[in-house]
Amino acid sequence: MPTELLFRQDAYLTETPAKVEALNERGGIVLDRTVFYATGGGQPGDAGRIRLADGSEIAIGTTIYDPEDKSRVIHVPLEGQAAPQPGDTVTLLLDWERRLKRMRIHTALHLLSVVLPFPVTGGSIGDGDGRLDFDIPEGGLDKAEIGEKLNALIARNAAVSERWITDEELDANPGLVKTMSVKPPRGSGRVRLVSIEGIDLQPCGGTHVRNTSEIGVVAITDIEKKGKQNRRVRIALA
Numbered sequence: 001m002p003t004e005l006l007f008r009q010d011a012y013l014t015e016t017p018a019k020v021e022a023l024n025e026r027g028g029i030v031l032d033r034t035v036f037y038a039t040g041g042g043q044p045g046d047a048g049r050i051r052l053a054d055g056s057e058i059a060i061g062t063t064i065y066d067p068e069d070k071s072r073v074i075h076v077p078l079e080g081q082a083a084p085q086p087g088d089t090v091t092l093l094l095d096w097e098r099r100l101k102r103m104r105i106h107t108a109l110h111l112l113s114v115v116l117p118f119p120v121t122g123g124s125i126g127d128g129d130g131r132l133d134f135d136i137p138e139g140g141l142d143k144a145e146i147g148e149k150l151n152a153l154i155a156r157n158a159a160v161s162e163r164w165i166t167d168e169e170l171d172a173n174p175g176l177v178k179t180m181s182v183k184p185p186r187g188s189g190r191v192r193l194v195s196i197e198g199i200d201l202q203p204c205g206g207t208h209v210r211n212t213s214e215i216g217v218v219a220i221t222d223i224e225k226k227g228k229q230n231r232r233v234r235i236a237l238a
């Protein structure tokens with residue numbers, strides 16, 4: 001059974017009841033549904049707790065997709081945790097503080113790709129900071145100017161929303177795809193588009209804030225040269 005990805009429908013869900021479907025040989029816990037984002041697209045998997053019926057808790061260090069079956073999500077416990085039984089009803093509790101910082105950074109990186117409209121070759125999201133790598137033929141990027149433009153977009157208080165389109169619609173609009181390294185997931189017949197009202201539209205399966213105002217002020221902390229054409233731009237929540 002594929003794990004139901006509740007974070008795709010509502011990134012603000014911090015807990016859910018769930019049923020234990022299986023345990024893998026390394027103690028990883030598969031549930032029928034999850035609010036934990038699984039590692040992907042440069043964003044780390046969520047941490048949090050699984051509360052059992054008797055009130056005891058299992059600390060979860062990270063969340064990944066099952067390498068053998070990408071439709072299943074594995075909650076990876078920290079060392080030395082008790083194990084639930086398949087069939088148990090549990091409550092999943094997300095480490096929301098950390099996730100919200102990642103959502104703010106993730107949404108800010110969408111805006112950074114508008115400020116710097118170049119092909120994106122990589123990226124990563126941390127707890128309060130993140131980066132994008134751009135394929136830029138000429139150097140000379142101005143940190144202060146990029147920061148001003150980015151914060152001006154954030155200050156537009158633009159609504160962020162998601163919708164699904166078919167693969168055919170995506171093929172008819174190839175300009176929607178900005179990332180060269182991360183192709184939007186294909187094969188399911190539909191693709192998830194993330195819209196920042198009046199500013200940006202691109203395929204993405206990640207978690208975002210509902211309005212750019214929630215990002216707050218962001219600083220450009222560094223611009224590095226990575227090879228002849230690559231520029232790595234780092235940002236952080238101020």
Ligand SMILES: [Zn+2]
Nearest residue numbers: 106194204206
């Ligand atoms: Zn995104």
